[in-house]
Amino acid sequence: MSEKRVFNFSAGPSILPLEVLKEVQANLIDYKGTGESVMEMSHRSKEYKQIIEDAEADLRKLMGIPDNYKVLFLQGGGTLQFSMVPMNLLRNSKKADYVVSGAWSKKAEKEAEKFGDIKIAADSADRNYAYVPKVTKDDFRADADYVYICFNETIHGNHFNYIPDTGDIPLVCDMSSCILSEEVDVSKFGLIFAGAQKNIAPAGLTIVIIRDDLIGFAADDCPVYLDYKIHAEKDSMYNTPNCWSIYVAGEVFKHILANGGIKPLHETDVKKAGMLYDCIDQSSIFTAAVDKDSRSLMNVDFVSGDPELDKKFVAEARERGMINVNGHRSVGGMRASIFNAMPVEGVEALVKFIKDFEKDQ
């Protein structure tokens, strides 16, 4: 069996901790003496109940999720949340205000327009999302049902370096590509969601963290799966959840807890991103796509300005065992996604390659 591993800079599905993959491998056929694989296990079995309960408890511990928040394990990706959020949270004025800081918040805003009176409170399209807009309470309609942001724009490589003050208006936040990379005060948000395939687990699982008082407002004709209340009442077991992905997520949570929680992970993330941005800032060929104060720790976007040179860089990186450093098809250039599981050695290898590549031109 081949054990060859590349450095995978994919933006999702993305790299997972090798220790977790090995743990999962060791239990693949006979999960802890049950004689069955988690892939084959009934989601109603007592073994699986333990798996999902542990996963939730560990996530609560890691993020310090207060008791008045429910944790839901859903399917449908971040994309389904673009619909579920307005379908459930447009509950009074049917107004919601969106901050559009990149491709994902743009998609969310477009989808929400189907359901209510949606306003773009601020946007940074003028410079192709090279920064995150600074917003204050005055930017939002006082009667808005919620305010929406995307904390880390995976495609454009930017990140909120602050939590907007929305007063009493619930703040909804897409944390798909930065969850568990930094400590956040969950109580500042009404709802947080994250697709698992960026920083947590295999694709097919979306985690929703929602404050109790925001549950129960879906319309009567809301499709059953799209109502947060159903999932909250049934502890994410209304129907068959993504058992496998929840299991791997749980193993990732255990792994992070065993290594000291989010804080040391964040310190390493800051170090990794710092090494890469420093190298790009000093480069005579490449420039970073995002302003210094808005840069993502997870998705590092850079360009040479010459699409042919970018292509050459991506191809040569692949030859050196560094894959998926190409930018998203909508923006071009390069994007190195350096999620929690990317070892420092992977970033060191990329930095070295950038320097070597530059010398060769």
Ligand SMILES: *Cc1c(COP(=O)(O)O)cnc(C)c1O
């Ligand atoms: C990947 C991503 C999404 C969409 O996720 P899907 O699971 O493909 O629907 C939404 N928001 C952000 C920030 C993402 O990175």
